[in-house]
Amino acid sequence: MVQEFVTADGFAANIDNEFTAYELLQGGTAEFDQSQQEWLATVEAVVLGAATYRMFVEFWPTPASDGEIIAPALNALRRYVSSRQLQRAPWGGLAEATIESGDAVEAIRRIKREVAGTIVLWGSLTLSEAFFAAGEVDAMRLVVMPVAIGAGRGVFPAGQDPTLLKLLRGRRTTPGWSNSNTRLMPAVPRKPRSAPERQPALRGAAGLGPCVVIWASVWIPVARRPLNWVP
Template identity: 35%
Template sequence: MRKLIIEEWISLDGHISDKEGQLDFFTTLTAEENKYSDADQLKFLETIDTILLGRKTYELFVDFWPNATSEQEVIADKLNATGKLVFSNTIEKAPWGKWPEAEVIKGDAVEAIRKLKSLPGKNMVLWGSISLAQALMKENLIDEYHIQLCPALTGGGRKLFPDQATMQQFELIEVRQYLTGVVFLSYGKLK
């Protein structure tokens, strides 16, 4: 069965955005310092065939990624060519520039993702989309967490893990450290 992987950037104080909903704590990393994590991300993209996005994350991504080139962002072509599903009950279409359009999935996202996990294929990744991520956590559908721990404090903001989360333990799969001070942590369900 294919895995569902959540990959999120998170501050040292546990937030995925600051108090104003901004992502500046991780978007200020320079391209030169980030080149090693980009190469790792490109390898990661080879292991997936589906990118899952909520509507808000789709709207953030579509403003940048379809126009990015691999000269600007190492992962651009691979990310753009990978199939995308947008979970939304409010939009009808999800264009992706000159690339194939993302498919819009309406209705119960949790049930749709449960079904997707049972189908053949490579792994799937969910980026951003915190409301969807938290709903999937509640249903224990996440197989791996990829956390990009950033050397910054936001002083508040939105948390990745809801306060009412139940006790769970995970096994450490991998740790990588980058020149930016970001530490990549990969955790999987205990077997």
């Protein structure tokens, strides 16, 4: 599973490849933190890229995270860090993360064999793109924040075929956050378009020559039930 925090207009990083949208938000996140805590209870291991690891290790295994309700669950996960430069990956006073310095795709395939429960790749866009390209992503958790930045880096790699997502669970939390767990579905092959058949000209009444047919599509308002979010 890949978890990404995204803006309302679908960006997981700004044009400088930095995640700063969180700094623009206002209001508390207690309800969202509760939903994260519940979700983390279903996760066994976390995979991080080197940049995300550096960001996490400066906060989560330190006294700065005291009072954060997800800290105990996050710090209890098995940890893997994908990096060709790092020799060690300390995690405060807890057990070090395992360094994966080889091919990232081969590493995640091995980790899947070793870990029986859910494995989450948290953020780490470059790593997630590699996993998408290799077909190693089977589920997504998208956390949508109520802010738009207009441009940036998306969650899904540019140029890939359309990805179908099946909603497994969704939840809205105050102030305007939402999260959804989805499963990636097999892509449906596109059927090649055939050349349109040439139609004979329509004849008017009494064979007086071609007539013009105007096809009008009329929009009829239909009541739609609102999207249901699982509480």
